[in-house]
Amino acid sequence: MSAGFSRFSSLNWYLLVMSSKVLVNTQPSSSLARSCYFNMKQLVLYHNCCPLMNCKARNLFFPWLLCFFLLVISPSCSDTDTLAQGQELKDGDHLFSASGIFRLGFFKPGHANTSYLGIWHNTNNEKAVWVANRDTPIFGNSGTLRVDDHGNLKLSYSEGDSIVLYSVQAASNTSAILLDTGNFVLRELNPDGSIKQELWQSFNSPSDTLLPNMKLGIDKKSGLSWSLTSWISDEVPALGSFTLGMDPNGRNQMAIWWRGNIYWNSGPWENSLVKIFGKFDDYRFSYISNENETYFTYAVSKDITIFPRLTLNEKGEILVFLPDSMIPQVSCSTSAPSLRAGCVEQKLPKCRSPQDKFVYKMGLMSTEGFAFGKSDNLSLSDCRALCLKNCSCVAYTSTNDDGTGCEIWSKDSSFTEQYRKELRSIFIIDTKIRIWWIWMIIVCGGASTFPLLFSVCYVIWRKKKEEANRSEKMKQAMLLRELGGNAMSYTLTGKLKKRWRDQKAGPELQIFSYESISDATDNFSTANKLGEGGFGPVYKGKLLDGQEIAIKRLSRSSGQGLVEFKNEAILIAKLQHTNLVRILGFCIQGGEKILIYEYMPNKSLDFFLFDSSRKNLLNWKKRLGIIEGIGQGLVYLHKYSRLRVIHRDLKASNILLDKEMNPKISDFGMARIFGLNGSEEKTNRVVGTLGYMSPEYAMKGIVSFKTDVFSFGVILLEIVSGKKNISRSVSEHSLLIEYAWQLWNEGRALEIVDSTMDEPCHPDEALRCIHAGLLCVQEHAADRPTMSEVVSMLSKENVRLPAPKQPAFIDAGEEVPECTDDKLNNCSINDVTISEIDVR
Known part of the structure; x- marks a missing residue:
C-alpha cells in the first residue's frame, strides 16, 4: 500500500508541475484564482527543495488540484491590479498585483472602528507592509480610493476632507497600478497605453517595512529621504517614535532615531553590511552611492520560499524574516551583545541603574496615576523611558487597549496582583535586585554588627525620606506639565524667596509650600475661615508681602479628589476673563491639595x-x-x-x-x-x-x-x-x-x-x-x-x-x-x- 501511494504521489506531482508550467504565462482574472496560482508556484518550488518521498507537501495535492480547476473555469472578475482614472476602490474591494503576490485595500487593525488603506502580502495574514493614511484614520467603512478627473490620487470618506496622496495640476489618462514588487505606482499614459511618466509611487513613502528593491537613503537631486518609521503600537499604524534611515551628517551609515535622538548606528558601510546582515544567504544587501543618490537596498534569490522583508517595529528593533521565524537583528532593549552592537547608551538619572528591570504583571494600583495627554503621542517604549528618567516612578502602562498612551505611578502607590480579565497589565519595577545587599549585611552581621545595622537603617530611612520628597516634586512636575506654563516657586524659610522654573511660556502660576499657606492663615484658624463647599473649607490669608488671598483646601472626606483638583487648576489657569475668578497658584504636599485664588472681599x-x-x-x-x-x-x-x-x-x-x-x-x-x-x-x-x-x-x-x-x-x-x-x-x-x-x-x-x-x-x-x-x-x-x-x-x-x-x-x-x-x-x-x- 505504501508503494502504491508513492507511485500515485509521484504521478500527482508530475501533473502538478506540468500544470504550473502551463500557467506561467497566464494572468488569472479572479482573486481566488490568483491566490491559487501564486501558492501553486510556491508549492512547486517547495517540492523541488525536498525529497519526493519525505516532503509533507505531497499530501496537499488534492486542495491544489481543486485550485487548478477553479483557475481554469473561473469567470472574469472585477478584481484587477489597476485603478483607472475616474474609478473608485471602496472599502471591501481590493487591487491584486498581476501574480497575486500583493493586494491593496482598506483594513481595520486590532479592534478599532477605524480604517486604513494598506498593502499586504496576499498569502500572509500579518500586518500591512505599507499604510497610506497613518495619522489620519477613517472612521467606519466609508473610505474610497480614486484617481480623479485631474489625475490626483486621493482618499475620500463621509466625514472629513479628502486625504491627497498625490496632487497634480492636470494630467489626463492616468491610472494607479499595484506591482508584484509591492509598489503602488501612479502613472500618466500615452494615448497608445504606453507609460509616459511615473508621477508617484508608494516606495518613495515607506511605512515601517523595507521590501526587496526598495531604497533606504537620500535622493540628492530632489532632496527626498527614504526612511522607515515604526508603528506606534502593534495594533496602531500611526507614526511611532523610532525612525530608520541614512545618517544625514555625511557619514556612510544607517541610524535609528528615537524621537530625534540617535538610538543606534550601523557603523561604516563597508564593514557593517557584512557584520549585520551577511549571515542571511537568501538576502543580498548592497550599498549604492553616486552623484544622484545614496541608498541601502537588498534583493532576494528567486527560489526563496518565504515572504522577505525588513521591519522596524514599535520597540525600535530591526526584524529580518526567515522561514518560520522572525529574527531581531538589532535590539537595544536586550542584553545580547550581538544585537546591541551600535546602540547608543541612553542617559539615566543617578537614581537609576542599567540593571533596573520592569516586571510585567496583571493587577491594579492603589491610587490614580498620572496619564499623559493624547497629544503627546506616546508608545509603550516612550512610557518606559519616561518612567526610568523619573526617580519617583515605580510603574507604568499604556492607557489604551491598543498599546498607546502612557500612565505612570509614583512611590506612594502600591500594586496588588490580581488576574481578572478587565484589569490592565502593568509594568512594575523590580527592586529586589537593588536591596539584596542590605539583607545580606543584616543576616551576616548579626548582633555583633549593631552599629552597622543602625547605620543601614538610618540610610534606608534617609532614602525613603528623599524618595518621598521626590514624589512630591514629581506630582508638582506632573501638574506643571498639564498646566503648560511658567511656574514660580513660593517658599517660606524666614523670608520670601522666589525662584523661576524654566518652562514653556504661558499662564504664570505660583507653587506655594504648605508652610507658607499655614503661616498665611494662622495655621488654618477658624477665625480666618470664610465658608465651606463640596471641595472643602475656604480660608482667608495674607502673604508676607501683604497680598490677601483666598485658600481652598481639599477636605480628606470630600467626594472630590485629584481629578477635580487638577481640573480646576488647569481650567482656571488657562481661562482669562474679568468675570472669572483668577487663580494664583497651588500647593501639593503630603495629603494636602490646596488652591490659592485672588481674595474676594x-x-x-x-x-x-x-x-x-x-x-x-x-x-x-x-x-x-x-x-x-x-x-x-x-x-x-x-x-x-x-x-x-x-x-x-x-x-x-x-x-x-x-x-x-x-x-x-x-x-x-x-x-x-x-x-x-x-x-x-x-x-x-x-x-x-x-x-x-x-x-x-x-x-x-x-x-x-x-x-x-x-x-x-x-x-x-x-x-x-x-x-x-x-x-x-x-x-x-x-x-x-x-x-x-x-x-x-x-x-x-x-x-x-x-x-x-x-x-x-x-x-x-x-x-x-x-x-x-x-x-x-x-x-x-x-x-x-x-x-x-x-x-x-x-x-x-x-x-x-x-x-x-x-x-x-x-x-x-x-x-x-x-x-x-x-x-x-x-x-x-x-x-x-x-x-x-x-x-x-
Whole structure:
C-alpha cells in the first residue's frame, strides 16, 4: 500500500508541475484564482527543495488540484491590479498585483472602528507592509480610493476632507497600478497605453517595512529621504517614535532615531553590511552611492520560499524574516551583545541603574496615576523611558487597549496582583535586585554588627525620606506639565524667596509650600475661615508681602479628589476673563491639595441675596450688573475661550463678588471641556446641585451648553426675587420657577420682584429679566436660547423675546424632597455640590 501511494504521489506531482508550467504565462482574472496560482508556484518550488518521498507537501495535492480547476473555469472578475482614472476602490474591494503576490485595500487593525488603506502580502495574514493614511484614520467603512478627473490620487470618506496622496495640476489618462514588487505606482499614459511618466509611487513613502528593491537613503537631486518609521503600537499604524534611515551628517551609515535622538548606528558601510546582515544567504544587501543618490537596498534569490522583508517595529528593533521565524537583528532593549552592537547608551538619572528591570504583571494600583495627554503621542517604549528618567516612578502602562498612551505611578502607590480579565497589565519595577545587599549585611552581621545595622537603617530611612520628597516634586512636575506654563516657586524659610522654573511660556502660576499657606492663615484658624463647599473649607490669608488671598483646601472626606483638583487648576489657569475668578497658584504636599485664588472681599452672591439683613444692599442697578457679568462670563466659557467649557455647577454660592460687587464665576472642579464641534455628551457621572441642574442632565446624564443656560435662568430668577429656587418660603410652591410661571400666566409677573430693595426696579427691565429667565429654564434643551442670545435679550430693548413654554420640574402632585440634616448625603441645596449621583 505504501508503494502504491508513492507511485500515485509521484504521478500527482508530475501533473502538478506540468500544470504550473502551463500557467506561467497566464494572468488569472479572479482573486481566488490568483491566490491559487501564486501558492501553486510556491508549492512547486517547495517540492523541488525536498525529497519526493519525505516532503509533507505531497499530501496537499488534492486542495491544489481543486485550485487548478477553479483557475481554469473561473469567470472574469472585477478584481484587477489597476485603478483607472475616474474609478473608485471602496472599502471591501481590493487591487491584486498581476501574480497575486500583493493586494491593496482598506483594513481595520486590532479592534478599532477605524480604517486604513494598506498593502499586504496576499498569502500572509500579518500586518500591512505599507499604510497610506497613518495619522489620519477613517472612521467606519466609508473610505474610497480614486484617481480623479485631474489625475490626483486621493482618499475620500463621509466625514472629513479628502486625504491627497498625490496632487497634480492636470494630467489626463492616468491610472494607479499595484506591482508584484509591492509598489503602488501612479502613472500618466500615452494615448497608445504606453507609460509616459511615473508621477508617484508608494516606495518613495515607506511605512515601517523595507521590501526587496526598495531604497533606504537620500535622493540628492530632489532632496527626498527614504526612511522607515515604526508603528506606534502593534495594533496602531500611526507614526511611532523610532525612525530608520541614512545618517544625514555625511557619514556612510544607517541610524535609528528615537524621537530625534540617535538610538543606534550601523557603523561604516563597508564593514557593517557584512557584520549585520551577511549571515542571511537568501538576502543580498548592497550599498549604492553616486552623484544622484545614496541608498541601502537588498534583493532576494528567486527560489526563496518565504515572504522577505525588513521591519522596524514599535520597540525600535530591526526584524529580518526567515522561514518560520522572525529574527531581531538589532535590539537595544536586550542584553545580547550581538544585537546591541551600535546602540547608543541612553542617559539615566543617578537614581537609576542599567540593571533596573520592569516586571510585567496583571493587577491594579492603589491610587490614580498620572496619564499623559493624547497629544503627546506616546508608545509603550516612550512610557518606559519616561518612567526610568523619573526617580519617583515605580510603574507604568499604556492607557489604551491598543498599546498607546502612557500612565505612570509614583512611590506612594502600591500594586496588588490580581488576574481578572478587565484589569490592565502593568509594568512594575523590580527592586529586589537593588536591596539584596542590605539583607545580606543584616543576616551576616548579626548582633555583633549593631552599629552597622543602625547605620543601614538610618540610610534606608534617609532614602525613603528623599524618595518621598521626590514624589512630591514629581506630582508638582506632573501638574506643571498639564498646566503648560511658567511656574514660580513660593517658599517660606524666614523670608520670601522666589525662584523661576524654566518652562514653556504661558499662564504664570505660583507653587506655594504648605508652610507658607499655614503661616498665611494662622495655621488654618477658624477665625480666618470664610465658608465651606463640596471641595472643602475656604480660608482667608495674607502673604508676607501683604497680598490677601483666598485658600481652598481639599477636605480628606470630600467626594472630590485629584481629578477635580487638577481640573480646576488647569481650567482656571488657562481661562482669562474679568468675570472669572483668577487663580494664583497651588500647593501639593503630603495629603494636602490646596488652591490659592485672588481674595474676594464681598464673599459670594448667596451671602447677600438670601440673607434678610444684607439683601437690601443689592439695589436694582447692582443686581442688573451681576446678571450681566455672569452672562458675559458664560458667553466667554461657551464661545470665545480656547477650551469651550461647560461649568456644570453654576449656582449663587459659586458667584463671588469683588469690592465693587462685580461677579466672578468660580469653582471649576466639575467643569467639562467640549471640542470645537461638540454639542452634547452623555455621562454616567452626574455632578451638580439640585435646583440648578437641568432635567435632561439630572435624569438622563445628558450634558450640553444648555445645561449652564438652565442654571443661569435659575440664578437670574433668584437675583430678581431674592429667594432660593428650592425653598418653603416661595408662596405655597416648592420651586421658585414654578411660582414665577404661575405669576407670568396670570399677568402678575412683577409680584416676584424682591420688595426689600431700597429703590424700586424699572418694570420693563424686570419683566425682560423674568421673561429671559423663564426661557432659560424650559424643559427641553432645544427650546432654551444660547448664552449669546440671552445676553442680547437682556441688553437690547428692541429684541423681541419668544413666548416661554411651561418650565421644567412642574408636575401636578410632584413634590421636590426637602433637604433636612439627615438627608444631606443624598440631596444638596445651593451650599454643597453633589460629587456624584445616580441617573434615573
